[in-house]
Amino acid sequence: MPFAFRHLTGLPALILIEPRVIQDERGWFSEDYKLSEFKRHGIAYDFPQDNQSYSRSRGTLRGLHFQRIPAVQGKLVRCLAGELFDVAVDIQIGSPTYGKWGAVTLSSENHDILWVPPGFAHGFQTLMDNSVIGYKVTSEYDAIQERCIRWNDPQLDIPWPISHPILSKKDAEAQLLSEVDNNLILQN
DSSP, rough: EEEEEEEEEEEEEEEEEEEOOOEETTTTESSOOOOHHHTTTTTOOOEEEEEEEEEESSSSEEEEEEEEEOOOEEEEEEESSEEEEEEEEEEOOOTTTTTOOOEEETTTTTTOOOEEOEEEEEEESSSSSSEEEEEEEEEEOOOOOOOEETOOOOTTTTOOOSSSBOOOOOTTOOBOOOOOOOOBBOOO
């Protein structure tokens, strides 16, 4: 099997995907994405856009970002260089896990991929200088529908590894979960 799929405890919608890495003296090879395997494990989406983000400095924090309906996004997230603390928060109104978050460490060493389904806000903090994250999204970027939740929202109480992050103006001025304009309602 090219991948192992593991649901995160407490938030089964989040799936950590561990690709099989084949190594030899030349380096390594892994499959990043295989439609048939992902569909078999419940990730049956089209991915019309791929993104990359480079963070020069350790401690850079981006998020917690999401897009409202009709542009809601799911994300397949992978660290291509460096290491990061990756977080997803269930923000689906009516969800039994509303406001709960899950986090994993993604790195270029572990090759893991995190599935962040639609209805979750996403963010990450770099744990090394010169970190690169790549992610596939289920909907194209829509600036009108983009929203941001404050990284240090006390309701969420996320234990970010680096307490004084490097933030963009947008992320520093983000709203609390209880204040943000959110139209994501749990779909059964």
